[in-house]
Amino acid sequence: MKRLLALACTAALLGGPGMAHEFGFAGILSKSNKEDLPELTLSVGKPIAAEPLKLKSGMAYEIEIVADGTGELALEGAGFFRAIWVNEVVVNGLEIRPYGIDSLEFDEAGTMEIEFVAIKPGRYELKQPGSTGESQRVEIIIE
Template sequence: MKTFSLAAAAALIAGGAAAHDLGFAGLLSNTNQGDEIPELTLATGQPLSDGPIELESGRLYELEIEADGSAELALEGAGFFRNIWINEIVINGLEIRPYGIDSVEFDQAGTMEIEFIAIKPGQYYLRIPNTDGDTQRVDITIR
């Protein structure tokens, strides 16, 4: 019995070391990275994005939002934010790991990065609140 226990312990230790050498696995690994998403720009009188965004469910993405400080501008999209899993939001080097969000707002110039996994397939959008122009909205499809 002791021989079996020592052999099992040795196998577990060796197996753990081998797994450690392989790097990260799963949804947050580099091998699960989705295609690059175009940056969103919050600026008075400028389009939010160059066009629609297509994502693949289960893939890891990073969305970068740049505000030029020309006005206090927000970005809303509760439907989108509720159908992704947010790993972190980085603002000026500070990492936030929220349970969920409905919108973000910039009071001054800055950059925000949102790292997330697309979850539920569907049609969503992000837009500047209280606007109805096509350039103030970006349509997002999760496949």
Template sequence: MKKSTAFAALLAMAAPVAVLADDDDKPGFGMAGLLSAGNKEDLPPVILSAGMPLADAPWELKSGTYYEFEIQGDGSQELALIGPEFFRAIWIDEIVVEGLEIRPLGLDSIEFDEAGEMEIGFVAIKPGSYYLKVPGSTGETQRLEITIK
């Protein structure tokens, strides 16, 4: 009796392995859930240029959605963006600068000393109202309002 139980247990463990090894036609594990292509949206770029608006319109984001956007600096002036509350309400997947991928644990601000471009990929997490803005500025065009629903 014990031999047949042990044999049945071994057979049960080996069967799925044999089925998986023989079934090359089925797709393997891939990206799913939050990082799947169906859950990704591109946002309009943020433009860092002296005296120009950061964006055309406020962003309305959905919690749990993966977003990517570019920040483009034209080098007309040293300009930074701050938004610590926003950066703590999202999970940053990566920041790409000239092909270099950075995966930070967090972010407080960024600064462009010269012309350049970066791309940020993130998942919106915490619902609320946030902003990105040029530090020290008071104009509405130097502030991007962001809502996470």
């Protein structure tokens, strides 16, 4: 029931199903309510991010995740992905509008852009699966 209510609220904020894409971004996804985040880097032995990401609930964000191809690298963070509404994921110019995400993986060098709205306040993380190093994770705080 909570998920259905959240989806209904999101549709209302966007002006109804599909309206944001038919007429350009409006409401919650307007340019005045969207912020670009520092990119995350996936590279063997290098930190993912310089510092934690601080987000505001109800604000739209775009983040680039860049893999340098030094290995097959992934990011997991089911808690974070359940606390946001993903508008689109762009890979090689192809736009994907997923219902949900659990993790991401790069088999080779590339860039992925994710546009989303922060919804549920809390502390989350994205990390490389199986890694215990502090630099192989990024903390994300939604206020």
